[in-house]
Amino acid sequence: MNQTQAETVTLVVRHQVRPSHVQLYEAWLRRIIATASQCPGHLGVDVVRSRQPCVAQFTSVLRFSSLQQLQSWIDSEQRHQLIAEVEPMLRTGDQLEIAQGKEFWFMPEATQTPPPRWKQACVTFLVILPLSVLVPLLWQPLFHRIPWLGGYVPSNVVITLSIVLLVVYLFMPMATRLFAAWLSPTVDEDRS
Template sequence: MDENDVVTLVVRHQPKPGEESSYESWLRRITRIAAGYPGHLGVNVIRDGRHFVCVLRFSSTPLLQAWLDSAERQQLIEEVTPLLVESEQTEVDVGREFWFTPTPSTPPLRWKQACITFLVILPLSLLVPHLWQPLFTLVPWLGGYLPSNVLITLSIVLLVVYLFMPRVTALFAHWLNAR
């Protein structure tokens, strides 16, 4: 594992019944504090029924470890433990990306995942080929069947994975997780 790889920390919590508002206050506080640590790249909080999943990204493993080992975090974990059904569950992965709710419970229904994926890919499949057209005109061999399809497909995949899908799934998270 390269110490400069983006690393993702996934934390799962389930507050005790009646402790949800106290837990949410604590969660707002800890995410604000984590954001102040070096290397913090962002956090997404996903609520799936009574479960909360926090996905924190750091720019490197040592910087994530500094947050995990910090006295501030340890104190906050001690503070929240009485509010939880069980102790927190954590998982660390290098370069991990989540499109859909990363919970051990049920993922979104496949037809909803298909709708969101279609919503993202259709406009790109109509737009991206036109954006490449000027280059294909300037460099005719790039406009051939195989090179053009490779460039167009690669462009769409990269745009979907890194730009659009994370934002669209966050925007539609409530609908994706509704049963």
Template sequence: MEELDIVTLIVRHRVRAAQRPAYEKWLRRTTQIASTYPGHLGVNVMRDAEQFVCVLRFAGTAELQHWLDSSERRHLIEEVAPLLDEGDQTQVETNREFWFTPTNAQPALRWKQACITFLVILPLSLLVPLLWQPLFAKLPILGGYFVSNVLITLSIVLLVVYLFMPRVTALFAHWLSSH
């Protein structure tokens, strides 16, 4: 199995206050279009009073570059330019998770990070082993102490990183950013 070289595109837009509804409509259309590109792994949008931060993940640099160089994206950026106070601000990250620092502001307080992480991991640590039990019963080789713990831990980590943590941090973004 080939390991993915996941790359993250962070897009920051400062939207003119009167243009927020038009921008929201543009953003929904844009994220839907981006999701059709090969290698697209998901998008999260964080909003605050000052800006929108979109985090797009792609399976690799080539897939991200295909989206960045596309005529569709170029037209979308031209279309949104009049709605923005500043231009299209992009940043590419290849080795950094993007859970707790959605803007250039200070990172969330560690105790808040711990609370959110606990909130996500606790239910998974209770549920995931139960979901694996039928397979462990049918294939005892997978139910051994080491193998079962590797499978359960791997499942939890993948669910946290790719599914739950981006959504939960977006949901709690305001609380995480308030000090």
């Protein structure tokens, strides 16, 4: 087995669905996921949904054990029939992207609207406020034991670094998942 066949391969499928067809698309999506899961080498699928005023974006991330097995799925008659069935519901057709490796990071489409700034500010405030109170208290015992570390500049560097790392890597990802529905812009907000 060569290097290419030994690596996990990821297929990213992007579909822009007209709002009036979202329920039909969801039913179709369940069928194609079930069909793909029966293919040799299929390792799993994740679906990311996002809605815009005029279109719903679905990003499906499928993983296969090898490029050959992925290509077999792409070329399969079952997939071609299912894609032909869904094409009338799509605005831009079937968009495919293949990446090799165990992980695939992707950015949302550039057309996605970021959350309103005031909502971003609210979530950021809710994350940073408790940390700005608790983190200095947690460092105090160490600052008392090591006086030079408790000085104005070193203590502020340690506290600020702690808060930034906690916000970026731990609490902000959790907060954005928790408030995801609220952060999404609504049609009314887009018009204002």
